[in-house]
Amino acid sequence: MxxxxxxxxxxxxxxxxxxxxxxxxxxxxxxxxxxxxxxxxxxxxxxxxxxxxxxxxxxxxxxxxxxxxxxxxxxxxxxxxxxxxxxxIPDDYLCPISLEIMNDPVIIATGQTYERANIQKWLEENRTCPKTSQVLAHTTLTPNFVLRSLINQWREANGLEISAVDSISGAAHNSSNSCSGDSTIDELIAKLSSRQIQDQRAATAELRLLAKNSAENRIRIAEAGAIPHLVALLTTHDVEVLENAITALLNVSIHDHIKGLVVQAGAIPHIVTALKYGSMKARENAAATLFSLSTVNEHKLTIGALGAIPPLVDLLKHGSPQGKKDAASALFNLLIYQGNKPRAVRAGVVKPIIALMSNSQAGMRDEAVSILALLSTHEEGRRAISRISLVPALMSIFHDGSPRTKENAAAILLALVFDNPQHLTTAGRLGIKKHLVDLVQSGTERAKRKASRLLEHLAMLQAE
Incomplete structure (x- = not known):
């Protein structure tokens, strides 16, 4: 009616x-x-x-x-x-530019959705959102698969033709899941389950590259069901397949919505195993994958509980320069969760971190100081740091570190003073007062607070 x-x-x-x-x-x-x-x-x-x-x-x-x-x-x-x-037609199904029902809806930087062809034409002459007039931080177009599915369901329910648009770079696909040449994601997934090792190598290598090169490909690979198959290959004894499978999971997990799918597929225990026993490349990429997954708070507990911290610490000691950076990044994320701090201390993280902080050639001083600052907020961490002569290394940071690194150095020193005031006495003899005064005058807000308290403690010690 x-x-x-x-x-x-x-x-x-x-x-x-x-x-x-x-x-x-x-x-x-x-x-x-x-x-x-x-x-x-x-x-x-x-x-x-x-x-x-x-x-x-x-x-x-x-x-x-x-x-x-x-x-x-x-x-x-x-x-x-x-x-x-x-x-x-529901308003949400209409492109704000043309007011026509969308066939290929895409999301722009402001979060608004438009028909791909319409927004592409707009972006040829503008760098703003047509609906909000906001300047766009970037011009990447992300497919709105959920909305497209809803629109097609609505079409079907109302007896209308379902859109066949399925694009990655703006043009229609030659097939429903086309990604590279004549291959489709479905075909690649089928090869992942092949008993032929060459098929597995070829499929994991291609999926790895596809996920690396395009955010849209990451979504397509996940939606096509590739993740459980990639996780299953983490138990392989073939070095090439293992490296490719881990790297493919790393690349797809860059997309926030896919991280949970990787974890739900049971990937973490296998990634930890690869981190322990894989080739150096597999270990590095395993560390990088854990770093990606650990950006989600609830995954920090899971990763730590499943034994990832000791092999990450080992990679800090024996890894390549890139491996050490990947391990440090993953450890920093994991140590935000308080329960992982004693695990890291017991795994011996303090000595290699201080070594990296003291080695100017390693190029990891900022990362090392950030990790020590996290550890210093836990009793076991403070005790472990306190047993090592850290003050001379901290003094070099106060001398020429970045504002954020100086802030963390002040936080570490203040935490150590509560357990052992002797650290501040040593720092006083090395000329810490001048650096603390500089921080109070021009440091970050947090650095100013820490430096002020250190100056108060230093005055009390010198008055005794």
């Missing part, structure tokens, strides 16, 4: 001589052009008129390419209008 509003829209369209979709589109575009001039005296009325035009156009749309083409060619008969209005 047609609502009372719909005949009103039809009568108004007739009175305005807007009897075809093409005529209505022209009027909408004219209104949008006027609104871009931002005339404060007419903007309000223009917005009302545009909203009205939107309702009228929504009543004319049916969604399928063939029907829209027909509406461009011929005026709508009253019976056509009644039929179309019976299927009102």
């Amino acid at each position: 047609v609502s009372s509003r719909e005949p009103k829209n039809r009568r108004l369209a007739n009175e305005l001589q807007l009897k075809t979709l093409a005529e209505l589109e022209a009027e909408v575009h004219a209104l949008q052009n006027l609104m871009e001039k931002h005339n404060p005296e007419v903007d309000g009325s223009l917005e009302q008129m545009l909203d009205l035009m939107k309702q009228m156009k929504k009543a004319l749309l049916v969604g399928s390419t063939e029907r829209v083409t027909a509406l461009h060619e011929e005026p709508l008969s009253p019976s056509d209008t009644e039929s179309i209005c019976a299927t009102m």
